Amino acid sequence: MKKNTNLIISGILLILVLSLQLITDFVTKLTGLDFSAIADQQNNLFIAVSAWVAIIILRRLKTRFLKRYDISQEDNLHSRKVYTQFNILEKVIIFVIIIVAVGLILLSFEGIRKIGVGLFASAGVAGIILGLSAQKVVGALLAGIQIAITQPFRIDDAVVVEGEWGWIEEINLTYVVVRVWDKRRLVLPSSYFLEKPFQNWTRNNADIMGTVFLYTDYNIPFNDLRTELTRLLNASDLWDGKVNVLQVTESKETTVESRILVSARNSPMAWDLRVHIREKMIEYIQINYPDSLPRTRVVIENKATNQPPR
Structure with a gap:
């Protein structure tokens, strides 16, 4: 409703501005009076309203087009790709519209026009100064455009950045917002993702694997652990039915390390599945094989000697 109201208001304003210009031109021809000052302000108003109308129409077209793509579905890789491209493209076009409108x-204004001519006359020095002062801003803008084209990540991708795990929430021209798992927001410049490595868990698909490590005594029966793991996975809605592995990955002086590898349809479900399997496997060992929990052995040897104690 609000979008429709904005479009109607902007359309009415545009019609009023055009009508005012026509009236001014008619009065000028009829009376011969000079209304150039008023005409300049009318032109500026026309430029501002036209830019506003263009931005509103652009957003309406984007919203209407994206209705065909639902990112709430489980298999939403293509939808997230389209959302990312159009959101950044919209910001680029709006930025260009605003810059052109402000410039016109x-x-x-006569004074500003003279300043512009002077700047063009000293374009070499001005170009160097502007280049040095705005290189980070321009770099961030170019990085945002490059992200839109190459798409190293998309809206709602699961990523690990700066040691934080979360989802891509916003992709803007100059910065990216990551929604961390505990609902904090991590805001990073767009250039960060082109200069530093990061993990994207859902680059090609949302499927992801999770690991659980168990540390037990050497006398644990591994086949029984595998049987219990299979039973737990079959009873869980979090498991996608693809990966079910238990391997002995390390043997140390006091414990044996077993790695459980499972899979889920997306990263939140993989996390929930990992903590569920870890809890239930520990409970299984506590109830059925309490002697197989990690223990520290102390061997006391009684060596009889003939010497009297001191």
């Missing part, structure tokens, strides 16, 4: 309005 400023050029209508």
Whole structure:
């Protein structure tokens, strides 16, 4: 409703501005009076309203087009790709519209126009100064455009950045917002993702594997652990039915390390499945094989000697 209201208001304003210009031109021809000052302000108003209308129409077209793509579905890789491209493309076009509109309005003022001519006359020095002062801003803008084209990540991708695990929530021209698992927001410049490595768990698909490590005594029966793991996975809705592995990955002086590898449809389900399997496997060992829990052995040897104690 609000979007429709904005479009109607902007359309009415545009019609009023055009009507005012026509009336001014008619009065000028009829009376011969000079309304150039008013005409300049009318042109500026027309530019501003036209830019506003263009931005509103652009957003309406984007919203209507994206209705065909539902990112709430489980298999939403293509939808997230389209959302990412159009969101960044929208921001680029809006940025260009605003820059062009502001430039046209400023050029209508005589004083600013003279300053512009002077800047063009010293374009070499001005270019160097602007290049040095705005290189980070321009770099961030170019990085945002490059992310839209290459798409190293998309909206709602699960990523690990700066040691934090979360989802891509917003992709803007100059910065990216990561929604961390505990609902904090990590805001990073767009150039960060082109300069530093990061993990993308859902680059090609949402499927992900999780690991659980168990540390037990040497006398644990591994086949029984595998049987219990299979039973737990079959009874869980979190498991996608693909990966079910238990391997002995390390043997130390006091314990044996067993690694459980399971899979789920997405990263949140993989996390929940990992903690569920870890808890239930520990309970299984506690109830059925309490002697197989990690223990520290102390061997006391009684060596009889003929010497009297001191």
